[in-house]
Every structure is written in structure tokens, then in C-alpha cells.
Amino acid sequence: MKIKTYNKISKKGLNLFPVNYEVGDALEAADAILVRSATLHDIPFDPELKAIARAGAGTNNVPIDRCNEAGIVVFNTPGANANAVKELVTAALIMSARPIYPAIEWLQSLNETADFDKVVEKGKSNFIGPEIAGKRLGVIGLGAIGIKVANLAVHLGMEVYGYDPYLSVDNAWSLSTRVIHAKKLEEIYKKCDFITLHVPETKDTKGMINTETLQMMKNGTRLLNFARGGLVEANDVIAAVEKGKLAAYVTDFATPAMLGRKNIYPLPHLGASTPESEENCAVMAVNQLTDYLENGNIVNSVNLPNVSMERSGHARVVCVHRNVPNMIAQITNVLSAAGINIANLLNKSKGEMAVTLVDIETTAANIKGELEAIDQVLKVRIIE
Numbered sequence: 001m002k003i004k005t006y007n008k009i010s011k012k013g014l015n016l017f018p019v020n021y022e023v024g025d026a027l028e029a030a031d032a033i034l035v036r037s038a039t040l041h042d043i044p045f046d047p048e049l050k051a052i053a054r055a056g057a058g059t060n061n062v063p064i065d066r067c068n069e070a071g072i073v074v075f076n077t078p079g080a081n082a083n084a085v086k087e088l089v090t091a092a093l094i095m096s097a098r099p100i101y102p103a104i105e106w107l108q109s110l111n112e113t114a115d116f117d118k119v120v121e122k123g124k125s126n127f128i129g130p131e132i133a134g135k136r137l138g139v140i141g142l143g144a145i146g147i148k149v150a151n152l153a154v155h156l157g158m159e160v161y162g163y164d165p166y167l168s169v170d171n172a173w174s175l176s177t178r179v180i181h182a183k184k185l186e187e188i189y190k191k192c193d194f195i196t197l198h199v200p201e202t203k204d205t206k207g208m209i210n211t212e213t214l215q216m217m218k219n220g221t222r223l224l225n226f227a228r229g230g231l232v233e234a235n236d237v238i239a240a241v242e243k244g245k246l247a248a249y250v251t252d253f254a255t256p257a258m259l260g261r262k263n264i265y266p267l268p269h270l271g272a273s274t275p276e277s278e279e280n281c282a283v284m285a286v287n288q289l290t291d292y293l294e295n296g297n298i299v300n301s302v303n304l305p306n307v308s309m310e311r312s313g314h315a316r317v318v319c320v321h322r323n324v325p326n327m328i329a330q331i332t333n334v335l336s337a338a339g340i341n342i343a344n345l346l347n348k349s350k351g352e353m354a355v356t357l358v359d360i361e362t363t364a365a366n367i368k369g370e371l372e373a374i375d376q377v378l379k380v381r382i383i384e
């Protein structure tokens with residue numbers, strides 16, 4: 001198997017690939033891609049490409065529609081970098097209130113003088129900022145990161161409002177009972193002193209922070225964006241900071257126009273940049289990819305269902321297809337016409353996509369073409 005990497009991926013993960021795998025950033029005709037933040041939108045996919053693993057959470061750098069058309073499974077690593085992001089957001093929360101960055105900048109600019117201590121003591125009055133305890137924090141998106149941020153903020157003495165209309169049952173169990181359920185985004189915008197974004201960038205969330213929504217916020221709101229740049233209309237946010245509507249904007253996703261501006265604190269997409277998170281993501285991504293390439297099992301895919309079946313029989317047929325009627329019958333008809341006995345079968349669907357795993361008693365290399373010819377079948381593999 002050839003695994004093409006598009007970013008620097010932790011060795012701890014890469015070392016888990018079977019020894020006969022070729023792994024590198026200059027491979028042609030790759031069987032799988034391992035990527036962090038590099039965008040794959042303009043990259044043509046080889047017919048051999050079976051899977052893409054995003055070592056991280058957000059998959060908006062992967063063209064999911066194109067992957068669906070080609071039967072390519074896209075994985076991510078849910079939660080693997082959530083603690084790293086939570087810790088940076090905690091720093092950002094305090095940085096947005098206490099002018100730590102300008103204070104350091106000012107101090108660094110001082111020259112050595114006899115009255116250094118006096119100058120420092122006098123100058124510090126320019127760097128007063130409020131405490132976060134007792135203030136209201138709105139957390140938009142209560143997934144792996146949002147939950148950790150919300151729970152921590154409760155411990156820091158904040159009154160926390162959470163908004164997530166798609167909150168999963170597992171996440172609900174992990175959320176502090178002291179987090180107040182905001183039923184509408186407006187509630188967060190109107191009530192909160194601090195707002196932090198933890199939603200994926202989708203067609204629903206793109207540009208959600210704009211002149212209209214900023215207008216609903218209290219004067220002097222502090223906004224944190226460690227989710228995606230596309231969630232905010234950059235020019236509207238800059239204008240809101242200029243007018244003081246936002247007292248601070250701290251973001252992992254700066255635009256050039258945001259640089260050098262007072263009260264805008266840009267970071268170079270550092271949320272997941274800890275050794276622990278880089279290792280967690282790489283290990284999870286490599287294990288998921290290997291299980292798919294070796295066994296057709298799927299765990300943590302964003303476009304295909306989870307399927308895991310113990311290997312039995314002689315070989316496994318992996319069919320990725322559209323979620324339409326009569327697929328199992330057509331696949332098993334091809335097998336039975338070839339006199340192949342089925343040892344086990346599993347079929348699952350997710351949205352418009354589905355996968356069928358069939359363990360068979362004999363080899364089936366000769367029927368790959370027939371399976372591929374079935375209408376709505378997107379990718380077929382026979383794993384011996």
C-alpha cells in the first residue's frame with residue numbers, strides 16, 4: 001500500500017503502518033492520503049485512492065462530494081486534539097480580557113534605565129482588564145472541544161451558556177449540569193460577555209458572525225474563534241473591533257487585513273499544535289486507515305457508516321456503493337453466479353452512501369469487474 005502524506009505527521013503514528021507500506025509526500029498513485037490542514041480541494045484523485053484520513057477534527061479541507069462520487073472513505077479523529085484546543089482557548093479567554101499581549105509588547109520595548117521599576121509600575125495602569133469569573137460565556141457548538149471549554153469555564157466561575165441543536169447524547173452526558181441551555185443563537189449573542197465558536201464550517205455556519213449578528217451582541221463583547229476562519233465575515237469583525245462593539249477578537253485563523261490591529265489577537269492555527277495532540281491524531285488516523293486498507297472495517301468516517309466485522313472465510317469483498325435499493329441482492333447474485341459461497345455479510349448505510357462487506361469461502365479476484373459494473377457501485381476491493 002502507498003500512503004501519501006500532505007503534512008508533517010507524527011512519527012508515532014507513521015511507525016504503526018505495516019512495514020511493507022510505502023509512506024511519503026512524493027508518492028504517485030497512492031492508495032490512501034494522510035493529511036492535517038492542507039487543502040485537497042484542487043488535487044485530482046488517482047483511481048487507486050481508497051481512503052483519506054484527516055489527522056484532526058475538521059474535514060472542510062477535503063472535497064467530500066468528490067470522495068463520495070469515487071467511493072473514497074474519509075476519516076477524521078474525533079476528540080483526539082480537543083484537549084489541546086481547550087487549553088489554548090483557555091489562554092485566549094484570559095488574553096481577550098487581560099491585555100497580556102500589548103503589555104508584553106510594551107515592556108519589551110522599554111530600554112534599560114535607572115528608573116526601570118518606576119516606569120514599569122507607572123505604565124501598568126494602561127493594561128487593566130476585567131476578570132472572567134462571574135461573566136457570561138457563550139459556547140457555540142458543544143462537541144469534543146466545546147464541552148471541554150464549557151466545563152472548564154464553569155470551574156473558572158463563569159456563567160456558561162451552550163448552544164448546539166445537534167448535541168449528541170454522549171456529549172450531553174459529559175456536559176456540566178451548570179451549563180445553561182441556550183435554545184437560540186440570539187440568546188448567546190444578546191446575553192454573553194464572551195463568545196467562543198466550536199462548530200464545523202458548513203453551509204449553515206459559514207459567515208455566521210457578520211454585521212447583523214455582531215449588532216445583536218453587547219458592546220465590548222470578546223469573541224474567540226478557534227474553529228474556522230470562514231465562520232466569520234472578516235471585514236465585519238474588523239469593523240466591529242474598530243468601533244468597540246467587540247473589545248477583542250482572538251483567532252486561530254487570521255486574514256492579512258487583521259494583522260497589526262489593536263485588540264485583534266491572531267494565532268497561526270496553533271490549536272492542535274501540541275506533541276500530545278499530534279501523536280493522538282496520527283495514531284488514531286493511521287490505525288483507522290490500516291484497518292480499512294487491510295480489512296475494509298470503517299471507524300470514524302465522516303461520509304460512510306461504521307462497519308466492523310471479524311474476518312472469516314478466505315477473502316473479503318468490500319463494496320462502497322450508493323444507498324439505493326437492491327444493492328445487496330445484485331452483489332450476492334454476482335457471487336452466487338460465480339459459485340462463491342458467502343461466509344458472512346454486513347451492510348450499512350449513512351446518508352446517500354453505503355458499504356457492504358462480504359466474507360467469501362474462495363478467491364474472487366475474477367469477479368471484481370462484474371461487481372464494479374453494477375450500477376451505483378462506486379469502489380470494489382477484494383482483500384485476500
Ligand SMILES: NC(=O)C1=CN([C@@H]2O[C@H](COP(=O)(O)OP(=O)(O)OC[C@H]3O[C@@H](n4cnc5c(N)ncnc54)[C@H](O)[C@@H]3O)[C@@H](O)[C@H]2O)C=CC1
Pocket residue numbers: 056057058059078079081082085140141142143144145146163164165166167168171198199200201204205226227228252269270271272273
Ligand atoms: N484550531 C484548531 O487547531 C482546531 C480547530 N478545530 C475546529 O473546531 C471544530 C469543532 O471541533 P470538535 O469539537 O472536535 O468537533 P465535534 O464534531 O466534536 O463538535 C462539533 C459540534 O458542533 C455542533 N454543530 C454542528 N453544526 C452546528 C450549528 N449549526 N450550530 C451549533 N452547533 C453545531 C455539532 O453538533 C457538534 O456537537 C472543528 O470542526 C474544526 O473546524 C478542531 C480541532 C483543532
Ligand SMILES: O=C(O)CCC(=O)C(=O)O
Pocket residue numbers: 036037055056057058059081269271272273
Ligand atoms: O492539524 C492541525 O494543526 C489543525 C487541526 C484542526 O484544525 C482540526 O483538527 O480541525
